[in-house]
Amino acid sequence: MTFRQKLKKGIVLMDGGMGTMLQQLGLPLGALPEEWNITRPQVIEDIHSQYIAAGADVVYANTFGANCIKFGDRTEEVVRAGILCAKRAALGTGALVALDVGSLGKMLAPLGDLPFEEAVGIFKRTISAGVKAGADLVAIETMNDVYELKAAVVAAKEVCSLPVLATLVFGADGKTMTGTSPEAAVALLEGLRVDALGLNCSLAPAQMEGAVRRMLAVSSTPVVVKPNAGLPRDEGGKTVYSLGADDFARDIASLVKLGARVVGGCCGTTPEYIKKIKLALQGVEAKAVGRKNLTVVSSYTHARYFGAIPVLIGERINPTGKKRLKEALRSGDMAYILGEAVSQAEKGAHILDVNVGLPEIDEPAVLSACVSEIQAVTDLPLQIDTSDPAAMERAMRIYNGKPLVNSVNGKREVMDAIFPLVKKYGGTVIALTLDEEGIPPTAQGRTAIAKKIIREAVRYGIKKCDLIFDTLAMAVSADGTAAVAALESLSYIRHTLGCNTSLGVSNISFGLPNRDFINSTFFAMALARGLSAAIINPNSHEMIKTYKSFLALSGRDENCLGYIAYASSVTSSVTATAAQAQAAADDDLQGAIIKGLKARAAECAAQLLKDNAPLDVINAHIIPALDDVGDKFEKKTLFLPQLLMSAEAAGAAFDVIKGSFSGAAQSKKLKVVVATVKGDIHDIGKNIVKTLLINYGFTVFDLGRDVDPQKVADEVKRTGAQVCGLSALMTTTVQSMARTIELLREQCPDVKIVAGGAVMNAEYASAIGADVYCKDAMATVRYCEELEKLLS
Amino acid sequence: MTVLTGRLQKIDRRETLRYLGYTKSVADMGGAQALIDGCEEEVLAVQDLKAVYSLFDISRGECLDLGFARTDSRDLAKYLQGCGRLALFAATAGSGIDRLIARYSRLSPARATVVQALGAALIEEWCDKVHASLMAQYGAIAARFSCGFGDLPLSLQRDIFSALDVTKKIGVTLSDDCFMTPTKSVTAIVGIKI
Numbered sequence: 001m002t003f004r005q006k007l008k009k010g011i012v013l014m015d016g017g018m019g020t021m022l023q024q025l026g027l028p029l030g031a032l033p034e035e036w037n038i039t040r041p042q043v044i045e046d047i048h049s050q051y052i053a054a055g056a057d058v059v060y061a062n063t064f065g066a067n068c069i070k071f072g073d074r075t076e077e078v079v080r081a082g083i084l085c086a087k088r089a090a091l092g093t094g095a096l097v098a099l100d101v102g103s104l105g106k107m108l109a110p111l112g113d114l115p116f117e118e119a120v121g122i123f124k125r126t127i128s129a130g131v132k133a134g135a136d137l138v139a140i141e142t143m144n145d146v147y148e149l150k151a152a153v154v155a156a157k158e159v160c161s162l163p164v165l166a167t168l169v170f171g172a173d174g175k176t177m178t179g180t181s182p183e184a185a186v187a188l189l190e191g192l193r194v195d196a197l198g199l200n201c202s203l204a205p206a207q208m209e210g211a212v213r214r215m216l217a218v219s220s221t222p223v224v225v226k227p228n229a230g231l232p233r234d235e236g237g238k239t240v241y242s243l244g245a246d247d248f249a250r251d252i253a254s255l256v257k258l259g260a261r262v263v264g265g266c267c268g269t270t271p272e273y274i275k276k277i278k279l280a281l282q283g284v285e286a287k288a289v290g291r292k293n294l295t296v297v298s299s300y301t302h303a304r305y306f307g308a309i310p311v312l313i314g315e316r317i318n319p320t321g322k323k324r325l326k327e328a329l330r331s332g333d334m335a336y337i338l339g340e341a342v343s344q345a346e347k348g349a350h351i352l353d354v355n356v357g358l359p360e361i362d363e364p365a366v367l368s369a370c371v372s373e374i375q376a377v378t379d380l381p382l383q384i385d386t387s388d389p390a391a392m393e394r395a396m397r398i399y400n401g402k403p404l405v406n407s408v409n410g411k412r413e414v415m416d417a418i419f420p421l422v423k424k425y426g427g428t429v430i431a432l433t434l435d436e437e438g439i440p441p442t443a444q445g446r447t448a449i450a451k452k453i454i455r456e457a458v459r460y461g462i463k464k465c466d467l468i469f470d471t472l473a474m475a476v477s478a479d480g481t482a483a484v485a486a487l488e489s490l491s492y493i494r495h496t497l498g499c500n501t502s503l504g505v506s507n508i509s510f511g512l513p514n515r516d517f518i519n520s521t522f523f524a525m526a527l528a529r530g531l532s533a534a535i536i537n538p539n540s541h542e543m544i545k546t547y548k549s550f551l552a553l554s555g556r557d558e559n560c561l562g563y564i565a566y567a568s569s570v571t572s573s574v575t576a577t578a579a580q581a582q583a584a585a586d587d588d589l590q591g592a593i594i595k596g597l598k599a600r601a602a603e604c605a606a607q608l609l610k611d612n613a614p615l616d617v618i619n620a621h622i623i624p625a626l627d628d629v630g631d632k633f634e635k636k637t638l639f640l641p642q643l644l645m646s647a648e649a650a651g652a653a654f655d656v657i658k659g660s661f662s663g664a665a666q667s668k669k670l671k672v673v674v675a676t677v678k679g680d681i682h683d684i685g686k687n688i689v690k691t692l693l694i695n696y697g698f699t700v701f702d703l704g705r706d707v708d709p710q711k712v713a714d715e716v717k718r719t720g721a722q723v724c725g726l727s728a729l730m731t732t733t734v735q736s737m738a739r740t741i742e743l744l745r746e747q748c749p750d751v752k753i754v755a756g757g758a759v760m761n762a763e764y765a766s767a768i769g770a771d772v773y774c775k776d777a778m779a780t781v782r783y784c785e786e787l788e789k790l791l792s
Numbered sequence: 793m794t795v796l797t798g799r800l801q802k803i804d805r806r807e808t809l810r811y812l813g814y815t816k817s818v819a820d821m822g823g824a825q826a827l828i829d830g831c832e833e834e835v836l837a838v839q840d841l842k843a844v845y846s847l848f849d850i851s852r853g854e855c856l857d858l859g860f861a862r863t864d865s866r867d868l869a870k871y872l873q874g875c876g877r878l879a880l881f882a883a884t885a886g887s888g889i890d891r892l893i894a895r896y897s898r899l900s901p902a903r904a905t906v907v908q909a910l911g912a913a914l915i916e917e918w919c920d921k922v923h924a925s926l927m928a929q930y931g932a933i934a935a936r937f938s939c940g941f942g943d944l945p946l947s948l949q950r951d952i953f954s955a956l957d958v959t960k961k962i963g964v965t966l967s968d969d970c971f972m973t974p975t976k977s978v979t980a981i982v983g984i985k986i
Contacts (some may be wrong), residue, residue, distance in 0.1 A: 017930060019957070029860050030954040105953070107965040107973035111890050114967075144963040169963065172797070177840065177963040178887050201960065232793045232961075234847060239793040267960075338898050377895045596823050596902070636817040639809075640826040644902035678968050684897060684908055691901045732969050 002656055003096055003137045003163045006057055007196060008224050010286040011256060012265025015051035015059045016273050018100075022047075023239075044082070047167045048089030052398060055278035056264070059095055060139055061086040064102035067126050074131040098139035098165070099130030101152055103781030108147050110376050111178070112682050113706060116151055116398050123155035137163040141226070142201045142266070144169050144177040146185055146300055147400045153192045154397070157424065163195040165262070167224050167675050169202045170211045178718040179379070181300045182214040184401065186675040187298035190221050191426015193461075198224030201266040204231070204243050205251035218303070220292045222261040225252070229268030241268030249276035259287040293465045295500045295532075297351065300400040301379040304350050306428075306468060306500040309556055311533040312547065313383055313404070314397035315504070316340045317370070320357055324659070325432035329356055329366065334373055341374045347538035351404055352378070354395075355385035355770035364391040371395045383430070383535075389417040396425040403427050405471065410435030410449040419460040429462070430502055432470045433489060439472055441481070443488035446471050450493050468500045468533060469493045473522065475510035483508055483522055487529050494530035502533040505543070516542040524550060541570075589617070589653060596645025598652040606652035614657045618697065622650050626695055630778050643778070644688065650695045668697040670788045671721040675712050676705035676757075677736040682729040685757055685777075690724060692777045698784055709740040713747045722750070722791070723784060726770070727757040734759055738768040745769060752787060754780055795961055798841040798921060804913050811909035824906075831906040838888025839914060842962040843922045845881035846955070847930065847984070860866070860955035867942025868981070871935070875983035879926045882958045884977035885915040893975075911976040919978050926982050932965055936980040939970070946970040952979045 006012050022033050025043055036044055048059045063082040068075045079099070086097040104122060106114040108742060127138060143149040149166055156164045168176050175181055182199075189197040197219065205227040215223050230242030239641045243251075252263050263281075265273045295306040304311060312769045317340050319326045328336035341352055354374060356366045363765050367386055374382060381402035384395045396403055403425075409419040409432040422429055431453045433439070433446035440446050450469050457467055471489040474482040486508075490501045508522045509515035520542040523534060527550045536543045544566070550556075552563040587595060589604035629646040632638045674690050678684045683705040693700050701719050703711060716724050724744060728737045741753055755770035765773035774780040809830065814821075848859025850872060855864045858878060872878065889911040896904035919936070926932040939948045949970040956979075958964050964977045972979075 030951055032954075079890050103965075105959045105961060105965050106967060107887075110894060111887060112965060112967065112973040142960055144959075171840065171842075179838075179891065232796055234794050237847065239846075294834070335898070342899060373898065377898050521820045636815050637819050638822070640812050641827055641902050641906055642818075642822055644905055645823055645827065648900060648902055681967075681971070682975075684893070684901075684904055688901055690906065718824050730969070730971065731940070 001094065003058065004195060006096070007163075007261065010261070011281060011284070012262045013055055013057045013274065013278060013281070014224075014262060015048075015056040015273065016265035016269030017267050018060065018062055018064070019049065019228075019269060020268055032065060032070060034062055034064070034078050034082060037062055037066075037078055037085055040204060041081060041085050045086040047088045047347045048086050050271040051274055052089055052093050052095045054274040056274050057095060058098055058137070058139075059086050059090060059263075060098045060100040060141075061130070061135065062299050063100045063126070063130065064142075065105075067104055067122050069104055069106070069122060074126055076132075077125055079129035080133040083130055083135050087134055094184060096136040097134070098137045099127065099135035101126060101130075101138060101140045101156075102142050103144065103148060108145060108151065110372060111145075118146060119151035120155045120158075121487055123152045123177075124159050127156050128159045131160045131162060135162065135507045137165060137195075139165045139167075141165075141167045142169055143167070146176060146178065146180040146188060150192065150400070153189070154425075157192070163223055165196040166192075166194045167198050167200040167226060169682070170191050170199045170208065172203060172207055174211050176300075181302050183218050183296075183303035184254050184298040184301060186219045186221070187296045187402040188426065190219065193423070193426070194221065196224045196262050198226075198228035198260070198262065200224070201228055203227055204229070205248060205255055209255065209258070212260055213258060216259040218292055218294060218296070222287060222289055223259065224262040225260045226264045226266045227252075227256050228266050229273065232268060243268075243281060245273045245276040247785045248273050249280040253280040253284055256284055256286070257279060259289075261286055261289065292462070295465045295468065296402065296787070297381040297383075297404045298381050299381040299403040299775035300375065302381075303402075304381050306532045309551070310527055310531055310547070311350045312348060312538060313351045313353050313502070313533055313535045314344035315353050315506070315535045315539045316344050316346075316537060316539070317374075318353055318355035318385065319654075326358060329361060331623060334370075337370060338373060338377050341378050341380075345378045345380050348544060349380065349538040351381045351533075353383040353385050353406065353535060355390075355406075357386060363388050364394045367391045368394045368398050371399055375400055384427075389421070392418065393421050393425075393608055396421055396427060399425075402596040404430065404468075406430045407432050408453065409433070410452050412436070415453070415456050419457060419462060422462055422466065423460045428466050428468060429457075430470050432451070433472060434531050439474065441479075441485060443471075443485050443492060446485070446489035447492050447497070450489070450497060450499070454497070454499070462497055464497075469501045469780060470502045470504065473503050473508040476508050476518065476522075477511035484527070487525060490531060491529040494532070501530060502535065503531060504535045506536065507568075516540055519543060520546040523547070528556070590620040590625040590628070593622065593646050593649045593653065594629055596649050598649045601649040602652040605656040609657065617653075617657060622653055623696065626650055626692075630781065631640075633778055642689075644691065647691045647695050653689070654695070668699070668788050669791045670723060670768055670784055671699045671701070671719055672723040672725055672784060673701045673703065673709040673712065673715050673719060673721040674725040674727070675703035675715075675730075675740075676727045677733050677740050678708050679704060680728050680730055680733040681705050681734045683727070685729070686725070686727040689727070689756065689777045689780050692781050693784060695782050696785070698788075709736075709743045712740050713743050716744065716748045716751050722787060723752045723754060725754040725756065725774075725780060728755075728760065729758045731759050734764065734768065741769045754783060756780065793844060793846045793956065793961070796843045796845075796922060797924070798843075798918060800836065800839065800841070800914065800917060803835065804917055807913040807916060808906075808909050810841060811912050812906065827902060828906055828910070829878050831903055831911055834857075834870055834892060835889055835907060835910045835914060835975070838886065838892060840886025840888055841884070841918045843881055843883035843918070844956050844958060845879055845922065845926065847877055847879050848873060848955075849877055861948060861951035863944065863948060865942065865944040868937055868944045872981075872983045874985050876934070876986035877930075877984040879921055879930060879932050879977075879982045879984060880952060880956060881926070881978040881982070882952065882956050882962060882964060882973075882977065883919050883922050884917065884962055884964045884974050885911060886976070887963075887974040889914070889976050890974050899982045915976040919980065923980075923982060930984050932982040932984050936982045938980045940980065942960040949979060
């Protein structure tokens with residue numbers, strides 16, 4: 001029987017711990033357990049045989065750490081030997097062999113330094129070897145980070161069609177170490193179409209109950225549970241686990257009664273535990289999995305369901321009609337884009353739309369960069385919005401979660417391009433009710449297209465619940481029946497076809513004055529007809545007002561608590577702002593910057609710009625304030641957080657000034673390239689330097705962290721920068737700084753090199769050939785000011 | 793091998809200020825006080841304190857055998873003088889703090905710096921707690937020794953990671969350059985006198 005058949009038929013019993021057994025058999029501490037696949041294959045085979053004799057339907061080959069980070073060119077040999085040990089034990093017993101794929105032990109970027117694609121490549125190598133050696137399934141386990149798990153599942157899907165079982169480590173708080181909820185894990189893994197999903201390691205079975213219940217409630221895929229035998233502790237030099245086999249088996253049986261279908265053990269469990277589970281499960285019926293038909297998207301932390309509470313999708317990161325955003329995209333001003341993301345999250349958006357479609361940019365590169373940067377500042381799920389399938393694929397691949405995909409429509413070509421991506425990476429798709437013939441004017445025409453899209457999606461194995469229909473709000477100023485057509489088709493699709501719906505609400509008011517009036521009323525009408533999601537501007541007071549009121553009026557806001565909280569926050573924020581304004585009104589721009597008051601600094605700058613030239617505001621107000629703060633910092637009468645708060649306040653003032661005149665706000669000639677050197681991922685110090693330099697009017701090109709020496713040299717050549725600032729925090733990366741300097745001397749002999757960072761000092765810096773050592777950000781500013789004088 | 797978890801109610805403010813370069817000459821902290829208070833709340837909310845430790849016998853021959861690895865570090869040998877055993881531990885404050893730092897390093901350098909300092913103070917305090925329990929249980933000595941101190945190479949981290957199965961037990965990972973993620977993590981050796 002294959003694994004998929006076993007899964008369908010009933011409960012599948014897995015094996016227990018391997019590492020614990022090997023240590024008992026004398027595996028030296030710190031030795032790689034997979035070595036024994038080659039040096040002591042009989043021992044490994046024997047352990048598998050014990051598990052099979054105990055009743056295990058599936059054994060995990062001894063390949064948990066068999067990857068090329070640990071084994072290099074021997075990877076294939078070690079994996080093959082491991083699979084063969086398990087296959088010999090399984091021969092003639094009907095037991096199946098899983099290729100065991102564990103964590104790489106390295107954190108993926110952006111939190112760590114392992115790029116996503118590199119992780120996929122490493123997993124592919126192990127999985128290919130396992131498939132060739134004859135594994136029956138791929139079991140990816142003990143993952144702390146759902147992003148690494150995604151890389152492994154994508155790798156498995158790209159090299160084979162074997163069943164994939166995927167399990168994460170959850171803490172007692174019901175989350176993984178990187179903050180993923182059980183619902184988010186299910187959404188992502190079902191999107192990737194794994195055969196079974198669940199949790200292993202870390203906890204005892206009883207401690208897993210909460211997370212298991214939550215997974216079972218939302219999963220249409222069989223749930224796996226492989227707990228530890230309780231917590232380990234030292235007893236006379238030996239590691240013992242707190243939970244015995246009888247208690248373990250009893251607790252596993254209760255998880256099976258809840259609905260878990262694939263069970264076994266992890267650390268501390270032995271064949272005895274598996275035998276006891278087998279006994280405890282006698283007469284216990286497997287619970288049917290059942291289709292949940294949930295419409296869901298997720299981020300790396302949480303899932304967002306459609307249907308009960310209407311979902312707000314923030315529309316601000318879309319360049320159509322937004323001059324400032326277009327400029328930010330063209331100049332690579334990520335800070336502005338991230339600011340838009342955070343402010344929409346604060347205003348209550350549940351999902352953020354990300355659209356970077358401009359004719360002159362490399363959309364695949366920019367879209368995926370924006371997606372990963374936005375995921376670094378907010379944990380909201382994202383809607384990936386592009387008409388370029390290449391950009392869509394790249395962004396869906398690196399997205400950490402199950403994305404909302406915008407969009408597909410009834411055109412054959414578009415469905416052929418987008419549905420395969422959804423099948424591969426997972427996603428919930430916005431489907432527009434238009435096709436080759438255009439947008440049907442009637443509701444009937446639009447619902448016919450919806451039905452066609454559903455039929456086509458099913459052919460790819462994409463369920464109806466993974467489609468959200470947008471019935472297209474068109475300008476009511478051009479066609480008086482536009483709103484009615486959109487609403488009637490929406491109502492039909494929601495109530496008769498049973499699919500979720502979405503609208504880009506503000507299109508309805510195109511060409512009309514005071515668009516918010518029309519938008520919010522149309523929004524209310526659509527919500528009443530069953531709208532499940534709306535793409536709106538969360539900064540619009542009218543829209544949020546309508547939304548909060550609708551929730552209260554439609555019985556979706558118990559005791560109107562949400563409405564009351566919202567309504568009173570509106571009044572209190574008005575009074576609070578007034579009070580703050582009163583208190584801060586005494587501060588002029590200089591005072592506001594010195595005290596680090598961002599909002600007040602922006603206000604004062606706007607005020608000053610009415611009667612002063614932008615450069616005068618910078619030179620007469622901002623720079624003197626920064627100098628004052630810089631002096632005090634050097635005299636130690638204020639400290640780092642204050643210096644930075646002032647820098648941020650000055651930054652807020654700069655933003656206002658930037659908006660008011662064309663061309664660069666930079667008042668100085670000196671250009672500076674900054675980078676944290678190769679091998680070093682610590683960039684706080686470098687970022688502080690960058691912030692202050694920008695404040696002082698210098699043009700800064702920031703290459704980020706872990707930067708290759710050649711990239712630094714190339715950037716200096718490209719920009720013609722006169723100064724290059726390099727930062728290193730670790731003793732190990734001083735060498736890397738030395739290499740970078742050597743290369744710069746060779747290729748850019750004129751550039752002045754500033755060295756800084758925790759491990760640097762003046763002596764080191766001169767030894768490796770830097771022009772100057774700067775002990776902190778202010779020192780760097782002072783040095784650049786000296787050079788600036790020479791330029792002018 | 794023993795795994796511990798914990799939770800702290802507040803973070804040592806003096807330590808935090810020390811990391812931020814605060815000196816008595818600072819006349820008035822101004823808005824920085826409120827900034828630190830706000831960041832402390834955020835850091836405490838995402839803390840995920842875990843630790844794993846195990847005991848090893850020390851033997852001395854041509855080089856120092858730590859029971860999980862050998863080293864010729866003179867500084868460590870000096871530190872372990874008179875000790876027959878050692879406790880080896882790895883501790884982490886969790887990856888939530890790294891998330892906050894990643895977030896604020898893109899949005900607010902002031903907050904990023906303060907969160908960084910709070911995270912450093914938090915992991916130190918957590919290590920102190922783990923260390924105190926080793927002292928109480930096994931009579932471990934009051935100082936601890938980590939890779940990178942004196943002549944003890946960072947590369948010993950690899951041996952520590954496999955000896956304690958650190959990634960599997962508490963989720964900390966090690967880069968090629970022997971740096972740990974979550975960054976607010978520490979490994980240390982504590983001697984136990986004969």
